[in-house]
Amino acid sequence: MIFRRFFVANSKNFAYLIGDEKSRQAVVVDPSGVITEIVAVVEKEKLNLKYIINTHSHPDHTAGNRELAAKTGAKILKHEAGVHGVDLKLKDGDVISLDGTSIKIIHTPGHTPDSICLLVDNKLLTGDTLFVGECGRTDLPGGNSANLYDSLFGKIIKLDDAVEIYPGHDYGPRPDSTLGFEKKNNYTLKLRSKEEFMHFMQE
Numbered sequence: 001m002i003f004r005r006f007f008v009a010n011s012k013n014f015a016y017l018i019g020d021e022k023s024r025q026a027v028v029v030d031p032s033g034v035i036t037e038i039v040a041v042v043e044k045e046k047l048n049l050k051y052i053i054n055t056h057s058h059p060d061h062t063a064g065n066r067e068l069a070a071k072t073g074a075k076i077l078k079h080e081a082g083v084h085g086v087d088l089k090l091k092d093g094d095v096i097s098l099d100g101t102s103i104k105i106i107h108t109p110g111h112t113p114d115s116i117c118l119l120v121d122n123k124l125l126t127g128d129t130l131f132v133g134e135c136g137r138t139d140l141p142g143g144n145s146a147n148l149y150d151s152l153f154g155k156i157i158k159l160d161d162a163v164e165i166y167p168g169h170d171y172g173p174r175p176d177s178t179l180g181f182e183k184k185n186n187y188t189l190k191l192r193s194k195e196e197f198m199h200f201m202q203e
């Protein structure tokens with residue numbers, strides 16, 4: 001698998017490129033405005049960029065969607081709860097095929113209604129649902145701490161401890177982690193009841 005990460009210094013956003021080594025089909029997750037760098041890799045690696053997938057609709061993540069789509073012909077994919085600027089809508093459990101590499105969509109509302117995580121091989125791209133040492137905020141429009149609880153404790157922490165975490169921002173002590181490490185060390189993943197978590201998120 002081809003896996004590249006791009007960093008935006010001012011917003012600390014991460015964009016990712018995932019490609020299949022044999023088929024050369026690829027997706028970009030959250031272009032985040034780094035279009036020149038992404039296109040350079042697509043051209044150098046001779047990739048067919050099929051899709052641009054947004055982990056959610058916040059503009060720091062979707063920046064450059066249209067420009068990248070125009071330059072590559074890629075389709076823009078978002079969860080069906082995200083209504084603007086989308087070519088194809090995703091739902092929980094969908095699998096994106098790169099003809100050799102598969103990406104599973106996990107709907108994880110809470111930070112926004114349309115938040116998703118993407119599981120590819122042993123890597124989980126978590127957008128703004130889970131960061132290294134933190135979780136996404138729920139106090140922006142559409143945020144919901146009860147939904148984030150269900151996403152984190154009902155879906156994410158049930159994945160294998162060895163799963164690697166690749167967040168949408170560089171907010172932690174290092175750029176990526178493992179789920180096992182986060183379960184032990186991320187204070188937002190401390191075991192709580194839903195009520196305790198909702199109260200904790202308001203503090």
Ligand SMILES: [Fe+2]
Nearest residue numbers: 056058111128
């Ligand atoms: Fe966000």
